[in-house]
Amino acid sequence: MKLKEIAIGYIEIPLVTPFKTALRTVNSVNDLIVKVTAEDGIEGYGEAPPTAVITGDTKESIEAAIRYYIAPSITGMDLDDLPSIMAKMEKCLAKNTTAKAAVDIALYDLYAKLQKKPLFRLLGEKDPSAVKTELETDITISVNDTDEMVRDSVKTVGEGFRILKVKVGKGGEKDVERIREIRKAVGKDVVIRVDANQGWTREEAVSTITAMEDAGLGIELVEQPVSYHDFKGMQYVTAHVQTPILADESVFSYEDGVRVMEEHGADLVNIKLMKTGGIHEAVKICDAADRFGIKCMIGCMLESKVSVSAGVHLAAARSCVTMADLDGPSLCKVDPYEGGPVYQGPKILLSEDYGIGITKVPVKFERI
Numbered sequence: 001m002k003l004k005e006i007a008i009g010y011i012e013i014p015l016v017t018p019f020k021t022a023l024r025t026v027n028s029v030n031d032l033i034v035k036v037t038a039e040d041g042i043e044g045y046g047e048a049p050p051t052a053v054i055t056g057d058t059k060e061s062i063e064a065a066i067r068y069y070i071a072p073s074i075t076g077m078d079l080d081d082l083p084s085i086m087a088k089m090e091k092c093l094a095k096n097t098t099a100k101a102a103v104d105i106a107l108y109d110l111y112a113k114l115q116k117k118p119l120f121r122l123l124g125e126k127d128p129s130a131v132k133t134e135l136e137t138d139i140t141i142s143v144n145d146t147d148e149m150v151r152d153s154v155k156t157v158g159e160g161f162r163i164l165k166v167k168v169g170k171g172g173e174k175d176v177e178r179i180r181e182i183r184k185a186v187g188k189d190v191v192i193r194v195d196a197n198q199g200w201t202r203e204e205a206v207s208t209i210t211a212m213e214d215a216g217l218g219i220e221l222v223e224q225p226v227s228y229h230d231f232k233g234m235q236y237v238t239a240h241v242q243t244p245i246l247a248d249e250s251v252f253s254y255e256d257g258v259r260v261m262e263e264h265g266a267d268l269v270n271i272k273l274m275k276t277g278g279i280h281e282a283v284k285i286c287d288a289a290d291r292f293g294i295k296c297m298i299g300c301m302l303e304s305k306v307s308v309s310a311g312v313h314l315a316a317a318r319s320c321v322t323m324a325d326l327d328g329p330s331l332c333k334v335d336p337y338e339g340g341p342v343y344q345g346p347k348i349l350l351s352e353d354y355g356i357g358i359t360k361v362p363v364k365f366e367r368i
């Protein structure tokens with residue numbers, strides 16, 4: 001069965017509240033959607049969120065990468081040989097992980113449909129007994145003034161979420177105060193993950209995290225305390241605090257992941273399909289995590305249900321994935337799609353529908 005054509009279109013979905021981190025503020029999801037079609041008419045869908053401050057990929061660069069490089073390279077290839085398609089896509093242009101991820105996800109969706117399997121069953125064939133059918137996601141609390149963050153946290157816990165991912169990284173001492181007040185307001189049973197999004201220096205990270213430890217704030221982990229290219233800084237922080245450190249922006253590729261695992265650049269790894277360039281490379285990081293005995297989170301950028309659901313399928317398939325940060329659809333005001341995993345507050349329920357499961361994507365597609 002050959003890959004007959006690739007089409008692209010755009011979707012815009014407003015957010016419930018603006019998404020604010022140490023790096024950016026965003027008001028709506030504005031993503032490119034990819035549709036791949038097999039010779040027999042079966043379709044697969046993928047999604048690309050332009051996250052320039054993290055991946056370097058913009059709306060224009062993603063579209064150009066797919067239109068001028070990826071589509072001409074892989075259209076007409078044999079869908080039964082997915083590894084060859086992935087190798088060709090990897091070679092046709094360097095980096096551009098978001099564009100590659102969107103096409104990779106669409107191809108996996110299509111491939112699983114052709115195999116008549118849900119994607120998570122297909123990805124979980126290495127160890128079917130470890131496959132999960134339900135996940136619990138955390139939800140992001142944006143970085144704001146402490147009062148607003150406390151209000152957001154209390155509201156979110158009231159909606160049933162039990163794991164908060166709190167964005168900090170805008171001032172060490174203020175960050176301790178933010179977490180102290182949130183902990184006071186939500187009580188001790190709520191899990192708090194802290195994400196600094198590269199916002200601290202290594203010394204600031206150690207003193208801030210140590211202050212949180214000394215205050216008994218019960219932080220589960222701290223994500224990406226220092227700049228993504230400061231590998232030694234990540235090692236330093238990991239070695240000097242008790243709280244587990246999770247590498248996010250430091251790990252894009254399989255090679256990045258292996259380096260962190262081998263050289264103890266962090267205790268945990270956050271895999272995001274938009275950083276790895278899709279499922280193909282993410283699976284390799286999961287294999288490495290199994291070898292090293294490292295636990296992983298599957299995270300997402302600010303994305304809607306198509307690509308987040310691809311992350312859901314991978315998270316459900318692999319035992320090394322013990323944490324889900326797949327709150328994109330929960331942050332969107334509406335769900336414009338039909339089918340796919342069901343997002344019920346913090347719970348995500350997988351179905352036995354083939355592929356990713358999404359059946360309707362209300363986008364005007366242009367064949368390229």
Ligand code: MG
Nearest residue numbers: 195223224248
């Ligand atoms: Mg992060």
